[in-house]
Amino acid sequence: MPSENSTAPSTGEVRAHGLVHPVDLVVSIIILLGVGYLFYETTHFDEVSPLFAQNIQPAMYPQLLLWIIAFLTCFLPFEHLLLRKKGKNIDKERSAPVHPLTGITIVFLVVIVLASPYLGMLLTMITVCLVMPRLWGYRKLVPTLLFATIFPVAVSLLFSKVLSVYFDTGIFGITI
């Protein structure tokens, strides 16, 4: 396991940036944009009479929180200076770009979740058990098929019969 202070670049060494950490600057900008948008949203909250609101309008508390988040975020691009002194490496996990398989997995998860109301729960489970191991490089066909058959059926039986959880059957109406 690489140590925190490893010098190997691939593991994300404690790199010396300038005053501003470029990645954290981007992260800060994204957060601040989000904060700005949400703050704009709060300006559209309905106002109620001061008596009813006990002088605390519904927007006040979220706005206070957004100010706090924005205030803290302003320090983010400079935090690496403090962390570097402590020997902490904030770049360790993000030094490498997002793994291609992670990107593929994200796409798969989004597609399967969006398709699940149409597929129904049982077909969704079978699809996940068939496709995900293959996506992740598991090439043993028999264990995959057994897994994709036994596991979804067992889970369906457990939840629908024992725990009385109603499963959507989707457009194909397949259930156990």
Add this chain to the structure above:
Amino acid sequence: MDAIIEGFSLLLKLENIILISLGVLIGVLVGALPGLSSPMAIALLTPFTIQLEPIPAIAMLAALYCAGTFGGSITAILINAPGAPPAVATALDGYPMAKRGEPGRALGLATVASVSGGIISLIIFIVAAPTLASVALEFRPPEYFALAVFALSMLASMTGKSSLRNLIAGAVGVLLATVGIHLTTGVERFTFDIPDLDEGIHFVPVLIGLFAIGELLSQSSTLNDKVERIEAKAMKLPTLKELKELRNCILRSSGIGTFIGILPAEGSTVAAIVGYNEAKRFSKKKEEFGTGTPEGIVGPEAANNSAAGGAMVPTLALGIPGSGSTALILAALIMHGFRPGPFLLNETPEFLYAIFGAMLFANIAFLGIGLAGAKFFSLVTFIPKQLLWPAVFIFAIIGAYSSSSSFVDVYVMLIAGLVGYFMNRHGFGAAPLVMGLILGKMVEEAFSQSMIIYDNNFWALMESPIVLFFFALTALNLSTPFWTGFRNRKAAA
């Protein structure tokens, strides 16, 4: 005393014992599987407990929590990869001992230390919780507001890469708690015209997304990592002579762990690291640390398990979670219609003692499970990730869906998972966000009520010595990084 007996007797139903045993088994399994964690298992299991009575439901989750902390030590010892973060320090001496041919002894030491730490902390729990709750009865909304603010400030010192990122994540969690219809005015906030958001963001899908989907995505990039596995054929319990030698270390670490666990937002991981360091500091054989010394195993193990018990004290007595896992248990309590805090302990003490009993049972059950299943648990580490994680994803979908039979919750889970993955990549922890989400409503409600009590005069809050005490602690806590930095610079100059 009557409440204790009544609480224990509530557990004596066969159904409850089976469920608690199931919680222990799932906890040890989940703890033993690298990547899976007890917060994730609690998040996944919570929606299914809605079918159960509150006592077995919460008892099962509490047992899972204790067992998950112990289970993490199995992989820490056998494959040098902590199954759960609290076992990180156990690997330092556990793995070297296993590598030199004594995996059974290392597992035995870890088990005995875990059981001892867990039981000691529960005894402290049984003494401390009623005392704390009776003090907390004096608490009114201003005191609760100050306590919640203090708990949120403790996120700065929570385990993670950066205090600043923990605080930002916590504040985002508090902000998420504002989604929905404002309780006092009935005004919609951040609902974006989506009716499902009127009631606010449901805890369960967010918790599942952050802990399960976020970790699933992280695991997808480590599929080719090779680890050396050591097979344990049987667990070997320490001899009486060995136990006598380790007695002080176990007691010290249990005390440290319980104390750290009680502190809001401090968790088992911090306790384990401090427990290890203190075991080393007091040891006569400091040079043997890192080479497989028994003290290096029992120190962190007693500390991390006692922290699990300790963290339940503020969770149940004050309604302030002591760690990420207890935040999830708190969410489960709320889901079952309870309002954790002093009233719970004063009005239904038997309920809390039943949970205490379940945790005690769980701690004793480790010993049996560890002795009987050492070989089995060393084998579960061989389950291919390519089959394990699709199974986790399925449980995540079902868990999110079944909490309110709505696909919107599944979408929320997925969004939370994606956000959780990128948050984790940039050093923002999921646990601070969850604690913010859970404490958020309490902070706003307590603040609003305080303002009503004090006629909108914020400074009048300071009239309460308890409020002043918690605000002083908050200021001290938030300023610690600055003054320690200043002191270090001065020392270096």
